[in-house]
Amino acid sequence: MNIDYLINITIPMLEGAKMTVLLFFIAIILSIPLGFVFTLMAISKNIVVASIAKGYIYVMRGTPLLLQLLFLAFGLPMIPVVGEYIVMDRFVAASLGFTLNYAAYFAEIFRGGLLAIAKGQYEAAQVLGFSKFQTTTKIILPQMFRIALPAVSNESITLIKDTALLYAVAVPELLHFAQTAVNRDFTIIPFFIAGLIFLIMTLVLTGFFKWLESKLKFE
Amino acid sequence: MSIIHVSNIKKSFGNIEVLKNISFEVNKQEVVAVIGPSGSGKSTMLRSLINLERVDNGDIRINGDYLVKNGKYSNSQDVKKITRNMGMVFQHFNLFPNLTVIENLEIAPKVVAGKGITDVHNKSMELLEKIGLTDKKDVYPSKLSGGQKQRVAIARALMMEPEILLFDEPTSALDPELTGEVLKVIKLLAEERMTMIIVTHEMEFAKEVANKIIFMDNGYILENGSTEQLFDNPQLDRTKAFLNKQY
Ligand SMILES: Nc1ncnc2c1ncn2[C@@H]1O[C@H](COP(=O)(O)OP(=O)(O)OP(=O)(O)O)[C@@H](O)[C@H]1O
Numbered sequence: 255m256n257i258d259y260l261i262n263i264t265i266p267m268l269e270g271a272k273m274t275v276l277l278f279f280i281a282i283i284l285s286i287p288l289g290f291v292f293t294l295m296a297i298s299k300n301i302v303v304a305s306i307a308k309g310y311i312y313v314m315r316g317t318p319l320l321l322q323l324l325f326l327a328f329g330l331p332m333i334p335v336v337g338e339y340i341v342m343d344r345f346v347a348a349s350l351g352f353t354l355n356y357a358a359y360f361a362e363i364f365r366g367g368l369l370a371i372a373k374g375q376y377e378a379a380q381v382l383g384f385s386k387f388q389t390t391t392k393i394i395l396p397q398m399f400r401i402a403l404p405a406v407s408n409e410s411i412t413l414i415k416d417t418a419l420l421y422a423v424a425v426p427e428l429l430h431f432a433q434t435a436v437n438r439d440f441t442i443i444p445f446f447i448a449g450l451i452f453l454i455m456t457l458v459l460t461g462f463f464k465w466l467e468s469k470l471k472f473e
Numbered sequence: 474m475s476i477i478h479v480s481n482i483k484k485s486f487g488n489i490e491v492l493k494n495i496s497f498e499v500n501k502q503e504v505v506a507v508i509g510p511s512g513s514g515k516s517t518m519l520r521s522l523i524n525l526e527r528v529d530n531g532d533i534r535i536n537g538d539y540l541v542k543n544g545k546y547s548n549s550q551d552v553k554k555i556t557r558n559m560g561m562v563f564q565h566f567n568l569f570p571n572l573t574v575i576e577n578l579e580i581a582p583k584v585v586a587g588k589g590i591t592d593v594h595n596k597s598m599e600l601l602e603k604i605g606l607t608d609k610k611d612v613y614p615s616k617l618s619g620g621q622k623q624r625v626a627i628a629r630a631l632m633m634e635p636e637i638l639l640f641d642e643p644t645s646a647l648d649p650e651l652t653g654e655v656l657k658v659i660k661l662l663a664e665e666r667m668t669m670i671i672v673t674h675e676m677e678f679a680k681e682v683a684n685k686i687i688f689m690d691n692g693y694i695l696e697n698g699s700t701e702q703l704f705d706n707p708q709l710d711r712t713k714a715f716l717n718k719q720y
Pocket residue numbers: 486491509510511512513514515516517518
């Protein structure tokens with residue numbers, strides 16, 4: 255075993271890691287705002303709206319992400335009549351699945367953040383003359399996001415690791431190339447490299463959230 | 474000239490009647506202390522004045538305008554305009570933890586009243602000086618003591634230049650050694666002839682700062698009069714018993 259060999263197997267894995275990172279950013283950027291929309295729906299006074307959001311959250315959190323991905327990538331096209339029109343690129347299907355699934359988790363996290371804000375904050379804003387919109391944007395959201403931040407951080411690290419599920423819908427990513435190399439060369443080194451790449455990604459992410467938390471400490 | 478005019482207000486939470494026919498008036502520049510046992514409805518009454526609670530019946534007039542007439546509220550725009558005349562200081566301060574001290578002071582005049590930055594800043598610096606917290610202007614509330622927080626909360630209310638200030642037990646959440654600094658600020662406002670209604674358990678303070686006392690019990694105003702009269706010559710046995718228990 256030599257350096258050349260390590261570089262040779264690492265390069266395709268890094269190519270695969272690009273998919274991981276791309277999926278991560280797509281899912282994070284779309285699921286956080288979408289999750290917040292579900293939060294607002296879930297706390298709505300309109301029972302229908304609230305029920306839809308709560309039902310959605312329940313189903314998404316109550317079934318395996320893998321099942322949801324398989325359903326989107328391979329299940330939808332099998333639906334009679336309409337199926338043939340909803341064949342998606344498998345990466346697109348996976349991005350959609352991750353976004354929809356993580357939105358449900360973020361919705362719950364944000365809802366917890368909202369519930370943790372004292373009633374007195376709304377009252378203080380009201381007596382100072384704030385409108386509902388001003389109260390939400392200036393007082394409530396910044397506090398909600400601050401409270402939710404540790405949980406958002408955790409969820410993001412889980413998301414990085416969950417991207418390995420791309421393997422199951424046959425999108426060539428990090429693990430796919432690792433597995434290929436393992437089978438081909440009969441060595442477990444690629445698994446260690448894959449693990450190392452994941453560790454580096456989670457390390458960067460952890461560092462980022464630490465920094466963000468210190469920025470938003472309100473101290 | 475009465476600036477607050479309350480007549481026959483009633484309020485229930487579910488089927489518990491908390492305010493049972495409350496009437497009183499407050500004149501401009503008066504300082505009124507509201508006293509009475511726990512659960513007698515003091516907070517509910519005070520919060521009704523600034524529309525944090527909705528009464529079921531009766532009238533509330535502020536500066537001649539009806540907030541509610543015969544249990545019917547004015548439209549929400551008028552309600553907003555009428556309550557704008559009042560500021561409120563809460564027992565638990567309710568400062569905005571995501572904003573620094575000076576941001577807490579300036580956000581409402583900037584965002585709500587749309588006032589110019591320079592005017593707002595001059596005013597906030599003046600008030601910080603008054604409450605003695607100029608050096609804390611850039612810290613977050615989490616770094617303040619309870620007494621400091623409450624002084625900031627008072628200044629924040631004053632930023633909107635209210636004609637009337639309402640206080641709901643402003644010192645009850647404080648360590649005893651910190652109440653003095655807050656009471657001093659309130660006394661200062663009394664000397665400047667600010668109209669104030671103060672719900673308090675601090676009898677000595679009430680005696681010192683108030684011109685008028687309202688004694689509430691079980692949803693009623695049992696006695697209502699000048700400070701001397703109420704403390705030195707209470708009419709009802711119930712009032713006497715309450716006052717005796719305080720010492
Ligand atoms: N939001 C609410 N829902 C139900 N009951 C309430 C609510 N707020 C107050 N009450 C009840 O109304 C009654 C009067 O409460 P209020 O807070 O006005 O009394 P208080 O005189 O301010 O008492 P304290 O001195 O303890 O602050 C109490 O019995 C209380 O339990």
